[in-house]
Amino acid sequence: xxxxxxxxxxxxxxxxxxxxxxxxxxFEVSHHAKDVLEQFGHLEGEEESSEEITIAGRLMAIRGHxxxxxxVLMDRSGRIQIYFKLDxxxxxxxxxxxxxxxxxxxxxxxxxxxxxRGEITVRVDDFDMLSKSLRPLPEKFHGLTDTEIxxxxxxxxxxxxxxxxxxxxxxxxxxxxxxxxxxxxxxxxVETPVLGTIAGGAAARPFITHHNTLDLDMYLRIATELNLxxxxxxxxxxxxxxxxxxxxxxxxxxxxxxxxTIELYxxxxxxxxxxxxxxxxxxxxxxxxxxxxxxxxxxxxxxLANVKRISMNDAVKEATGKDFLSxxxxxxxxxxxxxxxVPYEERFGIGxxxxxxxxxxxxxxxxxxxxxxxxxxxxxxxxxxxxxNPMITDRFEFFIYGRELANGFTELNDPIDQExxxxxxxxxxxxxxxxxxxxxxxxxTALEYGLPPTGGLGIGIDRLVMFLTDxxxxxxxxxxxxxxxxxxxxxxxxxANSPAKVEEKIDFSKVQIEPLFEECVDFExxxxxxxxxxxxxxxxxxxKSKKLLKFTLDDGTDNDRVILSGIHQYYEPEELVGKTxxxxxxxxxxxxxxxxxxxxxxxxxxxxxxxxxLNLLMVSDRIxxxxxxx
RNA sequence: GGUUCACUAGCUCAGUUGGCAGAGCACCUGACUUUUAAUCAGGGUGUCCCGGGUUCAAAUCCCGGGUGAGCCA
Numbered sequence: 001x002x003x004x005x006x007x008x009x010x011x012x013x014x015x016x017x018x019x020x021x022x023x024x025x026x027f028e029v030s031h032h033a034k035d036v037l038e039q040f041g042h043l044e045g046e047e048e049s050s051e052e053i054t055i056a057g058r059l060m061a062i063r064g065h066x067x068x069x070x071x072v073l074m075d076r077s078g079r080i081q082i083y084f085k086l087d088x089x090x091x092x093x094x095x096x097x098x099x100x101x102x103x104x105x106x107x108x109x110x111x112x113x114x115x116x117r118g119e120i121t122v123r124v125d126d127f128d129m130l131s132k133s134l135r136p137l138p139e140k141f142h143g144l145t146d147t148e149i150x151x152x153x154x155x156x157x158x159x160x161x162x163x164x165x166x167x168x169x170x171x172x173x174x175x176x177x178x179x180x181x182x183x184x185x186x187x188x189x190v191e192t193p194v195l196g197t198i199a200g201g202a203a204a205r206p207f208i209t210h211h212n213t214l215d216l217d218m219y220l221r222i223a224t225e226l227n228l229x230x231x232x233x234x235x236x237x238x239x240x241x242x243x244x245x246x247x248x249x250x251x252x253x254x255x256x257x258x259x260x261t262i263e264l265y266x267x268x269x270x271x272x273x274x275x276x277x278x279x280x281x282x283x284x285x286x287x288x289x290x291x292x293x294x295x296x297x298x299x300x301x302x303x304l305a306n307v308k309r310i311s312m313n314d315a316v317k318e319a320t321g322k323d324f325l326s327x328x329x330x331x332x333x334x335x336x337x338x339x340x341x342v343p344y345e346e347r348f349g350i351g352x353x354x355x356x357x358x359x360x361x362x363x364x365x366x367x368x369x370x371x372x373x374x375x376x377x378x379x380x381x382x383x384x385x386x387x388x389n390p391m392i393t394d395r396f397e398f399f400i401y402g403r404e405l406a407n408g409f410t411e412l413n414d415p416i417d418q419e420x421x422x423x424x425x426x427x428x429x430x431x432x433x434x435x436x437x438x439x440x441x442x443x444x445t446a447l448e449y450g451l452p453p454t455g456g457l458g459i460g461i462d463r464l465v466m467f468l469t470d471x472x473x474x475x476x477x478x479x480x481x482x483x484x485x486x487x488x489x490x491x492x493x494x495x496a497n498s499p500a501k502v503e504e505k506i507d508f509s510k511v512q513i514e515p516l517f518e519e520c521v522d523f524e525x526x527x528x529x530x531x532x533x534x535x536x537x538x539x540x541x542x543x544k545s546k547k548l549l550k551f552t553l554d555d556g557t558d559n560d561r562v563i564l565s566g567i568h569q570y571y572e573p574e575e576l577v578g579k580t581x582x583x584x585x586x587x588x589x590x591x592x593x594x595x596x597x598x599x600x601x602x603x604x605x606x607x608x609x610x611x612x613x614l615n616l617l618m619v620s621d622r623i624x625x626x627x628x629x630x
Numbered sequence: 631g632g633u634u635c636a637c638u639a640g641c642u643c644a645g646u647u648g649g650c651a652g653a654g655c656a657c658c659u660g661a662c663u664u665u666u667a668a669u670c671a672g673g674g675u676g677u678c679c680c681g682g683g684u685u686c687a688a689a690u691c692c693c694g695g696g697u698g699a700g701c702c703a
Contacts, residue, residue: 003675004640004657061666068663085663102656115664139641139655141667146641148698160641250631253700473699484697 004136011099012132020096022132027107030054034077037120040112048123049112055080055122056107056130058159059100061140069097070121073108078162081121082108088125096129102140103133151481164476167469170289171477174465175242177288178262181281187238187264192227194220194244200443201225201382203435204247207257220246224263225382225456226443229411232265232454233446240264242461253473254403257482260461265411269455271383271394274408275371278398278457279307282369282405282464289468297401297467304369311374312358313392319361324354325391347431351376351391366399375409381421381437383409398459400467408457415447512607530586531602531629533619534561539573542593549573551601555585556626564597570614582617582629 015022031039031053040049057075067086072079086094100106107128115121138144143160150157150164157164179189197216199206201223209218224241231239242262249255266273286293286304293304310318313325320340327333333353337344342357354376366372375395377385383393395409412418421437422444428436465477475481534553537560542548547566555561563583582602589596604615 002640007657063665063668064662065665065668066662068665070665070668072666081666083664087663113664115666117664117666119664119666121664136640136656141655142642144641146637146698148637149641151698486697 008134014099024128024130027056029056032077033075033080036080043114054109059104081119083121083123103137105131170469171465173289174285177285181284182240187240190239190241198438198440200440207246207248222247228265230446232267233451237267256474261458263458265456267452267454270410274455274457275396278406307369309371312372315362316357349378351378355379364402370399371396381425384412405463406459411454411456413451415444419444510608532585533623533627534581534583535625536576536579539576554625561598563599564592565601580619580621
């Protein structure tokens, strides 16, 4: 703790010594700072509001003048000057004011007036201590600029940088405008699972997590697409979900591991309808938060009211003179790509090469809002083929500033075609594309029940917010962007801490114990038994036996030891492989089901609810095979 | 993953050729009853990101690591 924090704790103690709670309670707020400025802007000269108002907020500046002082109070709406005066407050209250620090949160009761310098000000008649701030805020003039602290301690960023607050309020308003737009059009907002066993609906690597009770690896969703289409099958007709998706990929100014998308699906519509909706949603959002459809993004003027539409092939043709869709063979397309210097991979077909040419030569030139249509089927496994040309799909992507903002298409509703597309994706996966779609059998089943002709659309909310708030980085539109843990914290092995590993509570209350043996055994007899640690090399159920398991054990010698044990009702053979057990190894061989059993594996047996319960003695895997027990 | 840059007081930043760790704001003491980046006088509060190395001597040079930002893939 540094000097500044010590001083603040001393002041906290001083409040307590005066009988004032440094962390206060409920406070009735009649005005926000902005309300005061608006409502009392007419005050002139010696005039003072007749009304006594209350405001609450954080002290952002204190300008002491001895027996009278100015301060600045900040609340959600902005800042307002407040005036503490000894004559008004009295000795005791003014001495309390002297204990206030920048950053403290107080509630103020007072009258409004205009100072000689012309600033609307609240004269403090009384104030309540609401929260003592124990840490110094950043400097008033430069504020907080360190990007790392801004992201890690967003609360400080929000206190110090009003434009950050504005950005996040804009984000909320954008999302609200989208909901309003869709709700007005009879869409149903739904929620679908984040956790699942198939990560489908997009080309991306998923995050893997684990369900302990089910002992099941699960994925965090990479898209909401397939579940939403299931709901269209179910008859919802118009659905959308605005929510978080997770992609286990690189991070940069445009990508965060978790981000927000909206996907929407409309039965009996096609991709052209969804293009109109895309345009409508974006225009509506811009109008709501900017009041206009024109804005500057990072110094470039963007006009949303003027949207271009062009097919991918035409766009590539315009840029390079090459007509990839005229190609009859992959070789032709490869030659074209080579000619214009577009790299491609071996596994690409004509469509893949066209897409590569688009990404290489066209994408970043699409500064003004542009719909690209007619994506190759090869790269569009969930989109319906174009009726005239099966090589391409009825799909669009919406670009602004060279960046993909939205993606939509007429949904593929032919289950047989869909299954073939999934199989193609599996081939891509085997050919090394670990982002290729997984087969989702149940989705095929759903399509087999019948998906109406449907148009679907996805929009990257974070990117839209970036555009409309002129934010250079996605981290500037995420309240808490993903950050690496600082040295010393985090970076723990989460699996080691997972609840499954936490000690299981076991109920021993019903255990019945067999009476102890009365008769003693002498040490000599005892020491004749050779107990050893053994490792289970293999374990299988003995054929035709309900009870017996056959263990192949490493007892530390070169020879495998085989022991049969009647414990199948307690253990499945596969769960025992690799375990370290205890066995007596100097018993004479005994034939069981025609197999020699050489020794006995030691179990712990007790009665519980008059049932016999059994636990194999399993010991630490650190104990080597053959270790002798004394 | 590669590469460049940054990391010094609570914040924003200086720190020369390797030679006692600096400024402004904030903070502390005092003055001041309409100031507003208040002013005036006095006071420096530090794991120079971490760990090694070179050196009589390292914030500074070398090596390794951390976090962040940017560029490339």
